[in-house]
Amino acid sequence: xxxxxxxxxxxxxxxxxxxxxxxxxxxxARRPLNLRLQTEEYAPGINPFxxxxxxxxxxxxxxxxxxxxxxxxxxxxxVIPNKYPALRVxxxxxxxxxxxxxxxxGVGAHEVIIExxxxxxxxxxxxxxxxxxxxxxxxxxxxxxxxxVRLKYILIFKNEGSSAGATQSHSHSQLIAxxxxxxxVAEELRGAKTYSEYKERCIYCDIIxxxxxxxxxxxxxxxxxxxxxxxxxxxxxETWILPRRHESYFETTNNEQFVFLSKIFSETMRRxxxxxxxxxxxxxxxxxxxxEGEFPHYHWHFEITTxxxxxxxxxxxxxxxxxxxxxxxxxxxxxKIRL
Amino acid sequence: xxxxxxxxxxxxxxxxxxxxxxxxxxxxARRPLNLRLQTEEYAPGINPFxxxxxxxxxxxxxxxxxxxxxxxxxxxxxVIPNKYPALRVxxxxxxxxxxxxxxxxGVGAHEVIIExxxxxxxxxxxxxxxxxxxxxxxxxxxxxxxxxVRLKYILIFKNEGSSAGATQSHSHSQLIAxxxxxxxVAEELRGAKTYSEYKERCIYCDIIxxxxxxxxxxxxxxxxxxxxxxxxxxxxxETWILPRRHESYFETTNNEQFVFLSKIFSETMRRxxxxxxxxxxxxxxxxxxxxEGEFPHYHWHFEITTxxxxxxxxxxxxxxxxxxxxxxxxxxxxxKIRL
Numbered sequence: 207x208x209x210x211x212x213x214x215x216x217x218x219x220x221x222x223x224x225x226x227x228x229x230x231x232x233x234x235a236r237r238p239l240n241l242r243l244q245t246e247e248y249a250p251g252i253n254p255f256x257x258x259x260x261x262x263x264x265x266x267x268x269x270x271x272x273x274x275x276x277x278x279x280x281x282x283x284x285v286i287p288n289k290y291p292a293l294r295v296x297x298x299x300x301x302x303x304x305x306x307x308x309x310x311x312g313v314g315a316h317e318v319i320i321e322x323x324x325x326x327x328x329x330x331x332x333x334x335x336x337x338x339x340x341x342x343x344x345x346x347x348x349x350x351x352x353x354x355v356r357l358k359y360i361l362i363f364k365n366e367g368s369s370a371g372a373t374q375s376h377s378h379s380q381l382i383a384x385x386x387x388x389x390x391v392a393e394e395l396r397g398a399k400t401y402s403e404y405k406e407r408c409i410y411c412d413i414i415x416x417x418x419x420x421x422x423x424x425x426x427x428x429x430x431x432x433x434x435x436x437x438x439x440x441x442x443x444e445t446w447i448l449p450r451r452h453e454s455y456f457e458t459t460n461n462e463q464f465v466f467l468s469k470i471f472s473e474t475m476r477r478x479x480x481x482x483x484x485x486x487x488x489x490x491x492x493x494x495x496x497x498e499g500e501f502p503h504y505h506w507h508f509e510i511t512t513x514x515x516x517x518x519x520x521x522x523x524x525x526x527x528x529x530x531x532x533x534x535x536x537x538x539x540x541x542k543i544r545l
Numbered sequence: 546x547x548x549x550x551x552x553x554x555x556x557x558x559x560x561x562x563x564x565x566x567x568x569x570x571x572x573x574a575r576r577p578l579n580l581r582l583q584t585e586e587y588a589p590g591i592n593p594f595x596x597x598x599x600x601x602x603x604x605x606x607x608x609x610x611x612x613x614x615x616x617x618x619x620x621x622x623x624v625i626p627n628k629y630p631a632l633r634v635x636x637x638x639x640x641x642x643x644x645x646x647x648x649x650x651g652v653g654a655h656e657v658i659i660e661x662x663x664x665x666x667x668x669x670x671x672x673x674x675x676x677x678x679x680x681x682x683x684x685x686x687x688x689x690x691x692x693x694v695r696l697k698y699i700l701i702f703k704n705e706g707s708s709a710g711a712t713q714s715h716s717h718s719q720l721i722a723x724x725x726x727x728x729x730v731a732e733e734l735r736g737a738k739t740y741s742e743y744k745e746r747c748i749y750c751d752i753i754x755x756x757x758x759x760x761x762x763x764x765x766x767x768x769x770x771x772x773x774x775x776x777x778x779x780x781x782x783e784t785w786i787l788p789r790r791h792e793s794y795f796e797t798t799n800n801e802q803f804v805f806l807s808k809i810f811s812e813t814m815r816r817x818x819x820x821x822x823x824x825x826x827x828x829x830x831x832x833x834x835x836x837e838g839e840f841p842h843y844h845w846h847f848e849i850t851t852x853x854x855x856x857x858x859x860x861x862x863x864x865x866x867x868x869x870x871x872x873x874x875x876x877x878x879x880x881k882i883r884l
Binding site (some may be wrong): 220224228391412437522525532 | 556558559560561562563564565566567569570631643644645646700702721723727728729730731732733737740749750751754759775776777778779791807808827850859861863864865866867868869870871872877
């Protein structure tokens with residue numbers, strides 16, 4: 207579409223040992239050393255996400271604006287397809303074997319949520335209205351995409367800071383709709399199910415209740431939401447934000463809950479920003495799979511993982527983490543910050 | 546020991562959802578913002594790993610030298626305890642509950658293998674003798690440590706380049722002996738066992754045979770070893786090095802096999818270095834657990850994962866990877882390099 211000619215379909219390949227699926231981008235096959243993902247390939251010095259530059263991006267999928275034509279300025283939030291998507295909406299899954307291996311076509315969606323027209327606003331500086339709008343956009347896109355029965359999971363994430371992988375400094379998040387359930391979520395689902403079969407309760411509900419009572423790892427709370435440093439935090443200042451009421455699917459959250467979600471996100475991000483100025487981090491929404499039956503034992507939440515230490519580089523090969531900051535200390539420090 | 550006074554035992558904490566264990570270092574509890582691991586805390590500008598500076602490190606555990614006293618210069622390889630270990634050798638596991646959670650004492654070992662006396666030699670520049678010595682040291686330390694029945698797994702890894710987490714530029718690897726099996730290994734064991742129950746063969750043996758025949762993802766081979774780009778590579782230029790003959794335990798590898806292992810490592814690292822000069826990467830040895838019975842279905846190997854792209858930052862929250870370089874292209878490129 208943008209490189210004038212045939213486009214190879216990205217491939218989803220399954221690790222035969224662990225069962226993990228990986229997207230292998232095949233379109234740059236002749237340039238093995240060109241390792242940047244193509245999201246980086248907008249012209250340097252140009253901000254394609256800025257109002258007035260709408261013509262630089264693919265046509266929008268969704269926008270919140272008081273009025274006016276699609277792809278015109280005057281929006282407060284804008285969702286566009288990723289110019290160089292990791293997955294493609296067209297085509298069939300075509301699951302097949304490849305010798306002893308398994309693969310399927312990289313069918314899915316890859317979208318960019320431009321969260322604010324202001325190119326200089328950091329996520330921690332958003333007001334609650336802007337945050338509410340971001341969460342509404344997440345919900346609106348999930349509701350739209352889940353009608354596509356080929357899709358099994360929608361992964362929504364935000365990279366803040368260059369060391370977290372953000373390639374455009376204009377604040378945005380990304381959505382990847384997948385025909386598989388990512389491994390981390392599958393593991394959480396399995397763990398949560400095992401617990402609920404034994405206890406007949408949701409493990410996340412139990413954790414929230416315990417943390418609200420115990421208080422030592424609590425970062426913030428309001429009537430609908432809690433922000434906690436998880437007991438087995440993998441990273442310094444790791445923070446989870448969870449709804450206090452049991453809810454499996456993010457997309458069933460209503461606007462009133464988004465008010466509380468925005469309040470707690472604003473407070474948490476301001477505390478983190480004040481403790482660790484210009485912090486790099488990733489935020490990942492963990493929610494139930496689509497079109498795969500019911501997940502009454504699962505509880506949606508956000509995980510904020512900081513990128514402070516490079517030291518534990520071997521983690522990725524081992525699944526083993528060393529965290530130099532006890533979560534009780536991180537939470538205590540964050541709670542004490544005066545906003 | 547080094548901070549004059551009581552030392553808090555590090556804690557191993559279990560994530561109640563996924564079952565993953567994490568080491569929480571508790572000794573710096575009063576300094577939540579001091580996030581560097583203490584390995585970084587040798588005085589700046591001083592190289593404690595250099596011959597002549599032996600007095601700066603804790604007393605050595607193992608050294609290869611033609612003669613002379615312990616902790617004197619004239620060694621060709623030296624193993625020392627990490628000055629600021631993530632785990633401690635003393636003490637009992639003391640497994641206990643903590644509210645709804647589970648923890649145990651951070652009992653284990655944390656060692657540094659100083660692989661060469663030359664402070665400027667990079668791993669890719671080692672000659673085969675130096676490499677053989679490194680692998681012998683890994684084996685010697687595993688054989689010694691596995692007599693401790695509290696230990697379940699020995700994780701050996703190497704971080705090369707600052708973006709991979711190396712804090713001392715003098716080439717070294719690290720060994721962490723754990724009272725638990727790390728998650729990534731447990732998953733591989735589970736997958737390999739499922740396969741062997743069904744096929745009555747080792748999945749790694751099958752992969753090696755297929756890749757040697759197919760050739761498209763083969764990087765290097767010799768009579769005892771193979772280096773391949775795995776079919777579902779998570780990272781550009783990801784490389785696995787495996788023994789061609791089935792072997793569950795790294796520590797049963799003999800010196801003759803180490804000759805071939807060193808040959809293939811030397812070739813692979815030189816190819817990688819020439820393709821991607823000053824590459825940052827992690828190398829992790831995957832081998833069978835200790836003292837936990839037999840693992841006939843498992844096959845030890847090394848995984849080399851590059852740190853070229855920062856882009857896929859959300860991976861860590863999702864277990865989901867996008868790789869812009871197909872492994873066939875990476876392997877083809879590496880094979881064609883003239884050494």
